[in-house]
Amino acid sequence: MNRAPLIFLGIFFTLAFSWTGIILTNQLTYGKLEPIVDQTENKSYPEALPGLAAQGKLVYQDLGCIYCHSQQVRRPGFGADDKRGWGDRQSVARDYIREGRVLLGTMRTGPDLRNIGARQASRDWHMLHLYDPQITSKGSIMAPFPFLFETHKIVGQPSPKAIKLPAPYTAVPGYEVVPTPRAEALVAYLQSLKDSYAYPETRNVFVEPASAGKMEDKQ
Numbered sequence: 574m575n576r577a578p579l580i581f582l583g584i585f586f587t588l589a590f591s592w593t594g595i596i597l598t599n600q601l602t603y604g605k606l607e608p609i610v611d612q613t614e615n616k617s618y619p620e621a622l623p624g625l626a627a628q629g630k631l632v633y634q635d636l637g638c639i640y641c642h643s644q645q646v647r648r649p650g651f652g653a654d655d656k657r658g659w660g661d662r663q664s665v666a667r668d669y670i671r672e673g674r675v676l677l678g679t680m681r682t683g684p685d686l687r688n689i690g691a692r693q694a695s696r697d698w699h700m701l702h703l704y705d706p707q708i709t710s711k712g713s714i715m716a717p718f719p720f721l722f723e724t725h726k727i728v729g730q731p732s733p734k735a736i737k738l739p740a741p742y743t744a745v746p747g748y749e750v751v752p753t754p755r756a757e758a759l760v761a762y763l764q765s766l767k768d769s770y771a772y773p774e775t776r777n778v779f780v781e782p783a784s785a786g787k788m789e790d791k792q
């Protein structure tokens with residue numbers, strides 16, 4: 574008996590069902606999400622990445638930060654992301670609509686970085702941390718990225734971009750440590766990572782500050 578048509582139909586329907594479930598349903602649910610224009614601020618959210626930060630995203634991908642860091646804050650009650658201070662609210666699909674490549678990540682060897690720009694806003698902090706995480710975070714197990722920096726002989730005025738290393742990391746007298754353009758771009762990207770805008774769909778999933786009194790649980 575020729576079973577070829579049956580096998581063909583079986584394969585066809587399996588693929589068709591998975592395609593409908595995984596691709597089509599998601600496209601119909603999330604594909605039409607638009608940025609929200611905030612009339613009071615005269616801005617639209619999520620904001621596009623500034624040029625330097627967009628370059629920094631490529632450095633982030635290139636250096637494999639994604640293998641240890643996720644960029645998705647889970648909802649309160651599902652994990653402890655809110656208690657760890659990784660975000661004021663959970664991440665929602667609209668947060669990512671401007672991103673051509675979404676770097677959600679699959680592993681959390683290190684903390685979630687979706688709001689690192691809010692948690693650590695300072696360029697200097699990020700530079701020192703990348704140069705050697707031990708400087709800012711004693712006991713950190715993250716690897717240093719010293720190749721993102723160059724040691725230059727100071728000629729005339731010291732560079733305003735040079736990083737201020739504490740002892741014992743200080744450069745030899747007469748020399749300074751300057752971030753490469755890749756480091757500048759990467760740090761601009763890290764500083765840009767913050768999702769705090771309250772989209773309509775996030776308004777009932779905000780983490781209430783402890784002082785806000787008893788709120789009705791809307792979840």
Ligand code: HEC
Pocket residue numbers: 633636637638639640641642682683684686689692693702710712713714715716718759763
């Ligand atoms: C091999 C895993 C690994 C890789 C790769 C890695 N990190 Fe980390 N990172 C960690 C760990 C672990 C921590 C937390 C360390 C601690 O303080 O105990 C961390 C901490 C951080 C923090 C501080 C987070 C906070 O909440 O204070 C930042 C920022 C960061 N990493 C950025 C980066 C960037 C940018 C890259 C890529 C250039 C990168 N990491 C690559 C493991 C990694």
